[in-house]
Amino acid sequence: MTDAMRVLNYQGTVAFLRNGKLETMKYFHAAEKGIEQERLLSLNSPLREIIRDADKVSCLFKSTQQAVVDHRPVGHSFLVDVPQNLDELSAVYDFKMAGEEDVAMLPAYVIAIQPKDDFRYVRKIWIEKQQFLPLKVAVYDLSGTVLEQVVFTDLEVKEALPFVEAKFGEAAENVKHIHQLQAQASDQATFVVNNLPPGFEEIFFTRRPIHNSNQPVDHLLLSDGFAAVSVYMENKNTAMQQGLQSVGAVNSFSRTIDDWQLTVMGEVPAKTVKFIAEGIKLRH
Amino acid sequence: MHEDLNQKISQFLDNELSADESLSLLQKIQQNAELRDKMNRYAAVSHALKTDTFLSSRSDFVERISQEIQHEPVYMLPQHNKFKRSHKISALAASIAIIAVIASQSMDHQTEQYQPSPIEVAQSQLPEQSSDSIVYRDQTRQYPVNTRFNDYLQAHNSSVYTNGEVNFQSFASVTVYNRE
Numbered sequence: 001m002t003d004a005m006r007v008l009n010y011q012g013t014v015a016f017l018r019n020g021k022l023e024t025m026k027y028f029h030a031a032e033k034g035i036e037q038e039r040l041l042s043l044n045s046p047l048r049e050i051i052r053d054a055d056k057v058s059c060l061f062k063s064t065q066q067a068v069v070d071h072r073p074v075g076h077s078f079l080v081d082v083p084q085n086l087d088e089l090s091a092v093y094d095f096k097m098a099g100e101e102d103v104a105m106l107p108a109y110v111i112a113i114q115p116k117d118d119f120r121y122v123r124k125i126w127i128e129k130q131q132f133l134p135l136k137v138a139v140y141d142l143s144g145t146v147l148e149q150v151v152f153t154d155l156e157v158k159e160a161l162p163f164v165e166a167k168f169g170e171a172a173e174n175v176k177h178i179h180q181l182q183a184q185a186s187d188q189a190t191f192v193v194n195n196l197p198p199g200f201e202e203i204f205f206t207r208r209p210i211h212n213s214n215q216p217v218d219h220l221l222l223s224d225g226f227a228a229v230s231v232y233m234e235n236k237n238t239a240m241q242q243g244l245q246s247v248g249a250v251n252s253f254s255r256t257i258d259d260w261q262l263t264v265m266g267e268v269p270a271k272t273v274k275f276i277a278e279g280i281k282l283r284h
Numbered sequence: 285m286h287e288d289l290n291q292k293i294s295q296f297l298d299n300e301l302s303a304d305e306s307l308s309l310l311q312k313i314q315q316n317a318e319l320r321d322k323m324n325r326y327a328a329v330s331h332a333l334k335t336d337t338f339l340s341s342r343s344d345f346v347e348r349i350s351q352e353i354q355h356e357p358v359y360m361l362p363q364h365n366k367f368k369r370s371h372k373i374s375a376l377a378a379s380i381a382i383i384a385v386i387a388s389q390s391m392d393h394q395t396e397q398y399q400p401s402p403i404e405v406a407q408s409q410l411p412e413q414s415s416d417s418i419v420y421r422d423q424t425r426q427y428p429v430n431t432r433f434n435d436y437l438q439a440h441n442s443s444v445y446t447n448g449e450v451n452f453q454s455f456a457s458v459t460v461y462n463r464e
Contacts, residue, residue: 070442230439
């Protein structure tokens with residue numbers, strides 16, 4: 001499936017159901033000589049065009065002419081990220097065939113990805129039988145309630161699709177740049193992570209301003225292959241809601257440690273962010 | 285006689301009178317403006333002694349409630365005359381007195397909206413707010429909490445671009461919850 005997603009040219013209409021909100025978009029994936037591009041056009045307000053070239057995401061809001069060019073630390077598909085080597089995940093996830101269903105009038109295999117502990121969510125992926133493209137991805141909480149869904153309502157594989165350059169026009173002077181992050185060694189972080197659920201590894205660490213100020217924020221990105229967790233640490237002179245918070249499938253837990261404000265956030269159960277946050281100590 | 289009534293008002297406020305004595309006292313209070321004022325003052329003093337913070341109702345609070353009830357529309361519904369007129373008056377008087385006491389007790393939660401008059405019982409000093417809460421408000425004004433949370437979300441993953449509600453503004457709401 002990961003190979004099909006990467007090398008095929010395909011387009012369709014995809015619905016994102018997150019945080020109780022349905023967002024329908026036209027989706028295009030262009031691939032040529034190992035280079036790929038994802039493009040999304042929203043069908044409903046706020047109208048916007050989003051283009052992803054590897055780790056660079058460009059977004060233009062049509063109505064406000066606001067634009068963002070965001071250099072992500074890691075390039076992630078808008079649909080789903082599946083690690084190349086599933087064997088490494090077998091310690092924390094079980095992969096099972098859960099039947100066959102039709103999605104967008106296309107026959108698909110249903111793959112259930114069941115975690116072996118309660119530190120992560122259950123996932124299901126519907127994979128189209130001919131081309132092995134993902135037609136639907138669903139994330140469930142531990143009680144089986146759907147938290148997020150990404151579903152194609154139509155999908156078409158093409159011989160070729162054009163690569164599109166982000167053109168901001170009138171918005172050119174109103175572009176917000178989120179610059180390329182410089183990865184740093186995680187031992188430079190002001191904190192140490194002592195409670196790490198099985199399977200989670202450090203992916204990326206950087207120290208940079210995140211808010212509209214020069215105040216640096218330590219950002220450590222963790223992942224178990226499917227679920228990502230971010231750890232943020234910054235000076236406490238910033239106001240932050242303490243404790244657990246939730247936006248859709250994303251949970252966060254905030255607390256203060258001496259003069260520092262800590263927030264752990266990710267697409268994992270509340271228990272996981274709390275567990276990680278409670279095990280974090282200052283490096284000194 | 286006055287001393288006796290003062291004693292009864294005090295006992296009434298301390299819930300030490302029997303039902304019959306309470307009704308009798310309330311009937312007297314209903315007919316005597318001076319007694320009504322006295323009861324308000326006693327209620328205020330009693331509440332101030334029991335709590336650190338207190339604002340009493342205006343002296344004509346009960347009178348105004350009574351007038352409002354008089355102006356309430358009459359509903360022409362079938363009535364069952366099970367109660368004597370004197371009982372109705374007593375019940376009305378008791379209701380007004382209870383409303384006055386409850387309202388005065390709740391006033392200390394609404395001090396920001398309430399404008400005390402000079403004749404009312406002086407407000408005791410409000411408990412000091414912690415320095416943390418003051419700092420929190422000032423900083424929130426500088427940079428909204430939800431914006432900070434949104435910054436973290438945007439740095440975490442690119443799903444913010446596919447979420448329709450995010451337009452590089454704060455989330456409308458962030459839910460605090462406990463989900464296992």
